[in-house]
Amino acid sequence: MVEEYAGEIGDRVAVKFRSEDGTRTERTYADLRDDMYRFANGLEDLGVGEGDRVMHLFPRHPDAFAIQLGALAVGALLVPCSAMLRAKDIQFRANDCEASTVVVHESLTDMVEPVLEETPLERVIVLEGDEDDPDGDGWTTFESVVDGQPTEYDGPDLEAEDPMSINYTSGTTGKPKPVLHKHRWMYCFNAVNAPYWWGVDEDTDLEDELLWATTGTGWAKWFWSPVGVGLTTGATQLIYDGEFDPETFLEILETEGVTKLCAVPTQYRMFANADLEDYDVQLNDALSAGEPLNREPIERIEEAWGVTPRDGYGQTETVALVTNYPGIDVKPGSMGKPTPGVGATILDVDEEEEVEPGEIGEIAVPIDSPAIFDGYYEKPHLDERKLSGEYYRTGDLASKDEDGYFFFEGRADDIIISSGYRIGPFEVEDALVSHDAVAEAAAVDSPHDERGSVVKAYVILAEGYEPGEDLEDELQEFMKEETAPYKYPRRIEFVDELPKTSSGKIRRIELREQEQEKHDA
Template identity: 75%
Template sequence: MSLDYERERETFEWAIPDEYNIPAVVEDHADSFGDRLAVRFRDEEGGEAERTYADVRDDANRFANALADLGVGAGDRVMHLFPRHPDAFAVQVGALARGALLVPCSAMLKPKDLAFRANDCEAETVVVHEDLTEMVEPILDETPLSRVVVLDAGGDEFADPNWHSFEQLVAGRDADHEGPDLGADDPMSINYTSGTTGQPKPVLHRHRWLRCFELINAPYWWGVTQDSDFSDELLWATTGTGWAKWFWSPVGVALTTGAPQFVYEGEFDAETFLDLMDEEGVTRLCAVPTQYRMFTQVDRLADYDLELTEAVSAGEPLNREPIQEFEDAFGVTPRDGYGQTETVALVTNYPGIDVKPGSMGKPVPGIDVTLLDTQDEEAVEPGETGEIAVPVESPAIFDGYYEKPQLDEKTFHGDYYRTGDLARKDEDGYFFFEGRADDIIISSGYRIGPFEVEDALVGHEAVAEAAAVASPHDERGNVVKAYVVLADGYDGNDDLTDELQDYMKEQTAPYKYPRRIEYVDELPTTSSGKIRRIELREEEREKFGE
């Protein structure tokens, strides 16, 4: 698939039917090609499973019927916390068929993070994997959560009548479900941000978000449409179920178009993932830059006989070395793309583009993405750095924050939704990522707010002050670097560094702990006392040659 970019920009139309919703899409797929593979699954122990589109439809309807009996209906919030799993789509589509809102959560969160989300959106139901129930049990008394559905509980019986086995709930249920009428403007999900400048924010999306992925992400990034011939295709997006990227690709591209996809439960290992691509015949891959960098460090990379025809990347900028090495090994050029939890793909290296290493690509058709001066709404000139912005009326962005009108007023007060990300555009229209306007740290595709890291650090008795910034790293793109001012009576040494890192792993999600710590006498600040992280970031770039 190779696109005529200018023609696509001229002819693009936002065709979003009023009645659009993902349960109806899956129903249509099941009616049209129910025996087509929807999910091929493998786990680390060698277990395998497959689901056709008819299977996903039937199991989703069975789960929807079970939720109806449990009292879950339109507008209710259903949290979910489980690894990549063959029944993930049945759980999600089944909850949506009830008119409920999905609240995805990552297993890398802490119980206090889950409690915040449950209390903030007043969720009463959670679907949790059997291996992760210890994250839910401690918060039940302090949150509205009153129904717990356990995935992979098998035939286990729970003493608490509010706990239920997913397998037992769906067993013997009717595979037809009559739920509420749903449309494109009905709420679908609440995806929480990373908490860059404070507590995580509840990003509200409607069902049309998935239609936007079908119209944008699928053709202009993955290179597929509903009309594609999927007979020899297998898509693999390596993301987890708790992240917005799960909606970007496994749901928003594969499920909406009817493509077959591969899902692997295990943690990332470069050689394992290459073996899986070889064994399974993966043809289109979506991975994060860190994974591409790790792939290219495998010995004799070109010896892997992969069937890849396309490879895409997102989460952070992909540097030129892994692009070239991956292309040399497999004849496939990884194509970067850019977007947010709040949006669809806004800028991509679309199929057929001449990839410029280091560039996110060009703005996708249908979205008037521009770069604005950070002080006003004037577009910057080519070569100048500006803030990536999208007109507020665009279907490509979110619908505000869930029951947070005060945040909506701040976010949508002008003509544009400002992403907070900085970029520059060259004379050919290619965008190059320059950084975050709000100091966010992007490491291995994770977006990490410095405030959360700093706030946790100063909770340790040895830390008086702290500043967290991105520090360049060959594999992860960046890691969290903490500059620490010690409290009286403490000395900065390796033992204290180990102690602080262990402490942070207990206080925050594991990917947020500072992998580098430097002890300083004072932090650079503005006249008003605010930390000048830009000085520290520049120092890190100088240290590591960037």
């Protein structure tokens, strides 16, 4: 597709890159084609070919797409890694998928070098490395690999059913799992995520649009948006390499003229606390994914900019399964409706029967849906467990209302059962953070001798508030008004931070274990 765009709209800017120090650069679609083929030729000269696993570990970088597309062109499988990982995580991934090559940014080589001898990695390609200071056998630089290489490449004939990537799950429990996707994943993003999440279809005038997804290169969401929507539609997108700061990001929205933004709920929540009216933004769409988006930032952004953030739901294993897609009304707190053509539904936790409105069940997708992954890389026992029935069960719980809107209730492991009631943690958390005193919250079950369990809330307070019994009582009374009385947190603990995965999701399992230990002591 990139080659086709290079021929048709080669002078259109594909990537506008901006670094934290203000450096700017651009890559057209013709540039992307040339760069990816230079890298593909260089990889082939190094002995990298079809079926090889190529790990990559680099920040948002102007050469990110050239590296990824070049590796795909030779038929290799991409294995994305996040800069938030540790050396032991790199070691686990390299051994698990038997990767032979890693492309790593110069600033992150300390994550690779200590574990090389414990892995099958044979080649280390350093992005922005010093060519005069190689680190040893098998080490080279990206610049050396592409230097003098031709911009034409005659590689393997790849098809939709050829393997493309191994994206490791964030691992809220147990070891991360190697999720295998084939090249058709990109087609699904083009056919599903583009129109039903980003609002980009054949009627969109892409010359008037600038897309910005704030995700990093190591996450599946990078494939969801910058690769799967940005590149496959021929759009122009912004890539910013810098730490998140609300004022900086808002300034970028304004000065760069971003029209479609995809950010995570934490970023939207922090935006909502800023003086949004001070920024003259040109947004026509705001998208959210990663975890449910609370009502407060939706209402605040809608009030300030006239744009209603649209939540969407999916996983590393899928495309966007449920979205507030263009044309339907956004219900604050809802992830939307099942994306057309995907087949997402809510099944009883124990039976393969759809639940009634108002009941909590597990989000599931038929295993023959094109919207899901192609198994776990060389893990037949996991395939048997997850893909042997009629449905792929996501492990995420939801309920639906009479209009067919889905509402996230938590992970299947996170459900709270108190006196026979099934309580989803997100509803509790969503209501809590709507109180001015609460910046962030996590709800888990806490063992109770009479009720079996009660709702326990771990609360991070907003600036200017102090913990105490009076505030605890105030929050409990507030919650009784906001939710059904049996859902209010009978126990509240004020904390400075919450345990999270490397992708920013709350590890409620740690909090549950903590509660159990307290009960057993």
